[in-house]
Amino acid sequence: MLFLFGVITFIMTGARCEKPEVLVEVGSQAILPCKSSDISRVSPAIVWTKGDTSTVWRKTRSGLQSWGSKWSNKGNLRVRCPHSQFERGDYSLEINNVSEEDAGLYTCKVEHRGQVTVTDVMLRIIKVSISPPFPVWGNNILVTCNILPRPRDASVQWMLNNSPFVPRSAMATDKAESVVTEKATMKLSGNWTCVIGYEGKEGRASATLSVGGIVQPPKENTKLYAAVGSAVTLPCVFSSGLIPLSATWEKVKADSFSKSALDHLPPSFSQNPAQSSSDKSARLNDVGFEDEGEYRCSGTVEGQRLTQNMHLVVAKIVQSQKKNSVALTCELSDASEVTEYEWVHVIYDLNNTQSISDVRKGKTLSIKGSEENFGEWTCRFSGKEGILGNVTHHLQLMSGLSGKVTSSVSKNTGVIVALSFLLIVLLLVLVQVYKNHQRRKRIFQYPALETIVHTISNEREERERSRVKK
Template sequence: MKLLEYLSVGMLACIIPGAQCGRTEVLVEAGSQAVLPCKNNDLRQTNPNILWTKDNCTVWRMEQSGLQYRGSRWSNKGKQRVQCPHFQFESGDYSLQINRVTEKDGGLYVCRVKQVVRSEIMLRIIRVSISPSVPTSGKNVSVTCGVTPRPDRVSVQWMLNNSPFVPQQGNHLNEDKSILIEKATVSSSGNWACVVKHHGQEGRASASLSVKGINQPFEDNTKLYAAVGSAATLPCVFSSGLTPLKSTWEKVKQGSRLTPAEVHLPSSLASSSPPTQLPWDKSATLNEVSLEHEGRYRCAGTIEGQRLTRTMQLVVAKIVLSHKESSVTLTCQLGDTSEVTKYEWVPVMYDHNGTESEGPVHEGKTVSLSRASEEKWSQWTCRFYGGQGLLGNVTYHIEQTSGLFGQESSGMPRNTAAIVGLSFLLFALLLILVQIYKNHQRRKRIFQYPALETIVHTVSNEREERERNRVKE
């Protein structure tokens, strides 16, 4: 009976001049605003009688007197969800606006002007739902695109972060166009959108998926770069508010293909987290990086009974110095150069106020320094870049070696003078020791004959006495 009524109304609409035939599809996202079109080509009508219905129930109505009426289910606590803008009436536009649409709003709407059907609109509501809403890394996640009312044949395309989604290993596209993500990871997070096409019309809806787990680093085998002698942080940051149990750090080496072997962990990484560090931040710090710190590391923590891990590789950078006849060559050396696409050398000098200024950039893995360069610039910094930009840098300070050029020629005179001065001092000291030894020996010989020493003193005293008496006479 209801089908017959719709057919008769449609046939009547096609017979009456100015009426519109056919049905229009409108697809909108749940929670947004829907605009259902209804236009009248006869502009001679003023204050027409307009009626919008859904399932033979009044949605919005305006009489010729200008009085407006709304269905009871279309207002909530005095807030009206439907309206028909008056400023468009003069142009014959009687489109209906529905705010904050829900799945219950989906269905067939009819617009009548003076009891003549002007348009039929099928409103379909699209909603993307995610279950569970906030999953933990390693759990299965279902992403569903719901269309209400759902047509028999509909085209659904999925987008992830505005890029077409292609199912891969671990992701399955079901018959109902929903997606099953097995063992979701943080990389599964993002904006999931489904684009629905039906009868030439298109609509889309989206939802944000946030997988709880290790947010930094974002993925396994992330490369971190640090210079020899600098401080470095190995990040291991879980989702905010997610405090892991039994968090650990391990340094691993490439053993068999399936099982990396654990090696000794640097003592600087074995210490506990500082009190100021957030409970979900399990990052480790190296106060001074050395070549022995290079390698692969793994942090782990238990969340909801499941062990989450993240691996990363620390690449150590250093500058190697080599001498030639008239120049010095600096080479930027990294333990792993697979991501490096470009090297740059930047000279830096400081004036008497400590102000820093940079010189011209030199490209290449090595740079040759002349005597003028060594005297002008205080340091040379090697910057290395990858596909995503700057990876890191390492700096060589010229003052570390006071004078790279002429060390042998300028150093020899200074060394010779020092040796000569030291030799003269030792010779003088030796002479003094010899003289002291001689005096000691002489006194020793005299003390061997005490009677003789008495006679000598007696004779000497008598001689002095005679001399004094002679002077008195």
């Protein structure tokens, strides 16, 4: 009799199903499952409550719906139970924009044809918080992962920018809450994710950490590339809203690890006083090969002295003459990041339109002494992440004459020498003709003398004829 009474009571009052667990991030949507295997076209009565006392959502058999006062504040309904799923026996509850106060135990009661099915659902909310919310580089930060309600057994794993993160110092109040203590650096900026594992389920929550400090250059010892004779900007930009005090620039001597071992800044170094309060960038207007090396920008923010080092790499092209060719070598003060050199021959038409006529590989370029190879050559050097920089050299025609050009010059020289000799002979002939003319001109100025000369000449001819007759 007692067994029969228990079976009847179970059928009449309903059955309590296994309690599922739902883990969601604060501010997201939570779906609390409630399903029944008894599918019918007859509309059931459904009641969702929290803690068995507070009504969340209710629907009568007639279809009338009502919400608890907490869930319908000023007409903003954060919960709903989609009717389109009722025919499939799915009475799951959707909660939008969940808060930490929403965490707890929920109960779903479905009354259908005199049978009541009860489902308990535990909603756990995961939240990641960062303190202070906007730390300055060098200050202490706390990154906290919390889950409510706190389960007894749960695993916690940290991810930073989608990569596993193992904190150097961490303390765990229990297995569901972890507080990471670190010194704020730019490496810790980004997306922090807390992954909670509990009873075969996984939930995660994230928060973004922005560390205030020097954002440009983005990392320590960033390499900047510039060509000899060009202008280059040395970036030093602080986070928006930070106003550094006593911002200074220094050049560190090569192979020196001492802060006091400083070098002189280049003559073309200048800072723009019209820049914004957070931009302390500098500029080299005429880069020399000797300007390469380490530069340091620093400033004081909220009592912390922030510094960022950068390395200026200078590029130049060295030309050398060889037999029948010219060699161009692309030289860098630091080529540790260079993986490829590429030479580009640039030509210009009558409209000054630029075009590329030739592309070659290699650090050193050998050019034959033909006229079409002269002009502008640009060396582009690349690394693993793409093109690092370039330097241009103008190859003059006379500086590389050889081969056919040399023989052509030799032929032209012979022609010039021959013409010069003929000109000298012609000048001598003209001088002699001029002298004869002047002499005759002086004789014509004395007619009597001319007559005497003529008579003497005639008499001499007569005597010569008489001698011949005898």
